[in-house]
Amino acid sequence: MANRIITISREFGSAGRTIGRQTAERLGIPCYDAELIQKIAEESGLASEYIKEKEEHSVHANPLVNIFMSDRTNGGFSMQDYVWSVQREVICGIAQKEACVIVGRCADYILRDRQDLLTVFIHADIEKRAERVERVYGEMDDTPVLKRVKDKDKRRKTYHRFYTDREWGVAQNYHVCLDSGALGIESCVNILCSLYTGQA
Amino acid sequence: MANRIITISREFGSAGRTIGRQTAERLGIPCYDAELIQKIAEESGLASEYIKEKEEHSVHANPLVNIFMSDRTNGGFSMQDYVWSVQREVICGIAQKEACVIVGRCADYILRDRQDLLTVFIHADIEKRAERVERVYGEMDDTPVLKRVKDKDKRRKTYHRFYTDREWGVAQNYHVCLDSGALGIESCVNILCSLYTGQA
Numbered sequence: 001m002a003n004r005i006i007t008i009s010r011e012f013g014s015a016g017r018t019i020g021r022q023t024a025e026r027l028g029i030p031c032y033d034a035e036l037i038q039k040i041a042e043e044s045g046l047a048s049e050y051i052k053e054k055e056e057h058s059v060h061a062n063p064l065v066n067i068f069m070s071d072r073t074n075g076g077f078s079m080q081d082y083v084w085s086v087q088r089e090v091i092c093g094i095a096q097k098e099a100c101v102i103v104g105r106c107a108d109y110i111l112r113d114r115q116d117l118l119t120v121f122i123h124a125d126i127e128k129r130a131e132r133v134e135r136v137y138g139e140m141d142d143t144p145v146l147k148r149v150k151d152k153d154k155r156r157k158t159y160h161r162f163y164t165d166r167e168w169g170v171a172q173n174y175h176v177c178l179d180s181g182a183l184g185i186e187s188c189v190n191i192l193c194s195l196y197t198g199q200a
Numbered sequence: 201m202a203n204r205i206i207t208i209s210r211e212f213g214s215a216g217r218t219i220g221r222q223t224a225e226r227l228g229i230p231c232y233d234a235e236l237i238q239k240i241a242e243e244s245g246l247a248s249e250y251i252k253e254k255e256e257h258s259v260h261a262n263p264l265v266n267i268f269m270s271d272r273t274n275g276g277f278s279m280q281d282y283v284w285s286v287q288r289e290v291i292c293g294i295a296q297k298e299a300c301v302i303v304g305r306c307a308d309y310i311l312r313d314r315q316d317l318l319t320v321f322i323h324a325d326i327e328k329r330a331e332r333v334e335r336v337y338g339e340m341d342d343t344p345v346l347k348r349v350k351d352k353d354k355r356r357k358t359y360h361r362f363y364t365d366r367e368w369g370v371a372q373n374y375h376v377c378l379d380s381g382a383l384g385i386e387s388c389v390n391i392l393c394s395l396y397t398g399q400a
Contacts, residue, residue: 011372123372169371172211172323177377187400191391194400200387 003196004099004116007108009160009168012152013129013136015180015188016122017103022185023192024101032094033103036087039094044086051083084163108174109164118195121174122188124181126150203396204299204316207308209360209368212352213329213336215380215388216322217303222385223392224301232294233303236287239294244286251283284363308374309364318395321374322388324381326350 006023010016017033024031032039041048091110094100102111108119124132130145143151160168171177176195178188194200206223210216217233224231232239241248291310294300302311308319324332330345343351360368371377376395378388394400 121371121377171321171369171371171374171377172379174371174377175379175382177321177371177374179372179375182375183395183400187395190394190400194390194394195383195387200383200390200394 003118003198005095005111005114006101006118006120006192006196007111008101008103008120008122009106009108009174010104010122011124011129011169012156013133013149014122014124015132015185019122019180019185019188019192020101020103022189023196026189026193027099027101027196029099029101031101031103036090036094036102036105039090040083040087043090044083046083106160106164109160109166118176118192119174120192121169121171121177122180123169123177124179128181203318203398205295205311205314206301206318206320206392206396207311208301208303208320208322209306209308209374210304210322211324211329211369212356213333213349214322214324215332215385219322219380219385219388219392220301220303222389223396226389226393227299227301227396229299229301231301231303236290236294236302236305239290240283240287243290244283246283306360306364309360309366318376318392319374320392321369321371321377322380323369323377324379328381 006020008016008020010019020033021031037048037051040046040051044051087105088110091102091105091107094102095107095111095114108117111117126146126149130149133149134145139145157168160166166173169177176191178191180188191200206220208216208220210219220233221231237248237251240246240251244251287305288310291302291305291307294302295307295311295314308317311317326346326349330349333349334345339345357368360366366373369377376391378391380388391400
């Protein structure tokens with residue numbers, strides 16, 4: 001397999017973003033994460049902060065709510081559908097242009113027909129993730145950290161299922177799944193780099 | 201993580217067994233696969249062929265059938281429970297005794313409390329697996345190869361859920377999941393060896 005693009009899906013607090021950044025740096029290719037949000041914002045005319053929120057906060061965990069509360073019931077295109085379509089275009093454009101690492105945003109699904117993809121899922125025990133979230137992001141309001149992590153996971157899972165019709169975190173949907181909590185960030189980066197360069 | 205034992209769960213036809221054997225050989229440690237069946241047979245007094253069948257053929261894909269057809273409804277211990285308990289003892293005994301690779305038999309679950317475990321799941325696209333099954337195992341009766349692969353997967357999945365109460369193939373249950381069809385057998389062996397020896 002000739003790899004040009006690495007897509008990283010990740011559980012909240014699993015260091016997937018850090019692993020993506022370090023892998024890209026080592027390989028000398030760009031990493032799209034916050035940059036992706038910026039590009040989607042530019043293309044869509046919406047605020048970055050709004051786009052950032054859209055990935056995880058616009059899809060309700062109860063699918064019925066999505067059906068009845070969305071303007072999709074009016075035969076229309078909801079705002080989240082609009083963001084999705086811009087996101088799709090931006091990701092396809094980037095993939096066409098250059099070798100890179102793309103973190104999140106269902107890039108694995110959007111680019112699924114490409115042959116030059118290495119799709120990755122990063123996860124870790126919830127306790128380790130909660131500890132990392134507390135350490136890296138600090139406290140946020142009064143929500144207990146374990147609850148924050150669980151809520152985020154639930155929203156990512158629902159968003160992913162809603163747009164891709166695939167189960168998030170099912171091994172068969174990725175080329176490589178790694179437990180960053182057990183293996184460590186450095187080992188994960190090493191594995192991805194060696195797979196990308198064909199040295200694994 | 202100090203690894204002493206690698207457990208390999210695998211989809212049928214994904215070359216998980218071959219990857220296990222080659223990894224063990226490279227690391228200079230034994231690989232338990234057919235040997236495990238032999239040991240369980242010796243300990244239980246049952247025939248190897250019977251044990252081999254028990255992993256995938258005694259649990260019905262419909263859980264209701266398991267409840268109503270098993271002698272468990274009589275408050276008893278079914279034959280499959282007996283095999284499971286011997287299997288559990290044999291696997292714990294091996295793990296206690298020596299560093300090794302163990303293929304299949306829910307060893308990841310049985311040894312889940314150990315700290316020296318590297319748990320692996322090997323999978324591949326169904327077309328690639330069907331092609332491999334045909335090449336390696338040849339034709340068996342008139343069942344189309346794709347149907348054979350799907351049936352085996354279904355039985356492994358059901359057996360796994362029945363005894364472990366975990367979903368088979370969910371990334372979060374393993375330290376490493378690898379798509380052997382996309383990455384190739386050699387890359388999978390390289391990754392496992394480098395993780396085991398701490399060089400990844």
